Amino acid sequence: MNKTPTLAAVCLALAAFSTGSHAHEKHGAKPKAAATAAPEQKPWGIAGKPGAVRRTIDIAMADDMSFTPSVIEVREGDTIRLRLKNKGKELHELVLGTEAEIANHAALMKKHPEMEHDEPWMVHVPAGKTGDMVWTFNRAGDFDFACLxxxxxxxxMAGRIRVLAATSKP
Structure with a gap:
């Protein structure tokens, strides 16, 4: 009996593998492949490099559906580490975006509550844990963050980040 796989079996296995590779990750750790992808410029900035961090902002997440602080000011061009501390007993996340992006993503999550996702502008923090996001705010304006x-x-459970123009006074 020939033990080599048939061409059809190999094709089916490859098709199954490639289909799974396009799915978003569950709320959890980022896969290594996502960490090595080129950063994507978004209206609210771009994934930052840890070595470029100028300051760290601690944000507490709680089961009363709050972020503390809920309003943050940074300067255009700053690379910031957002250190998220989940003080609750539920999973929380912080998703950066424009008001429209957050609303659209929230609506999508309502339609597909088990949707799996993981992007550099999202951090999922299990109960009692801490998570970090390093982000370069290279566009001035008011942007939002929320737990979806x-x-x-x-x-x-939402907040605002005001990115002051690099030329404006504090």
Whole structure:
């Protein structure tokens, strides 16, 4: 009996593998492949390099659906480490974006509550844990952040980042 796989079996295995590789990751650790992809410029900035961090901002996440602080000011061009501390007993996340992007993503999450996703502008933090995001805010303006887990956004778990123009005075 020939033990080499048939061409059809190899094709089916490759098709199954390639289909799975396009799925988003579950709320959890980022896969190594995503960490090595080229950063994508977004209206609210771009993934930053840890060596370029100018300051760290601690943000507490709580089960009363709050971020503390909920309003942050940074300067255009700053690379910031957002250190997220989940003080609750539920999973929370911080998703950066424009008001429209956050609203669209929240609506998509409502339609597909088990949707798996993981992007550099998202950090998922299990209960009692800490997570970091390093982000370069290279565009001035007001941007939003929110927790899109379950109904947390609808319950008010959101905040704002004001990125002051590099030429403006503090």
């Amino acid at each position: 887990v379950k109904d947390h956004f609808e319950l008010g």
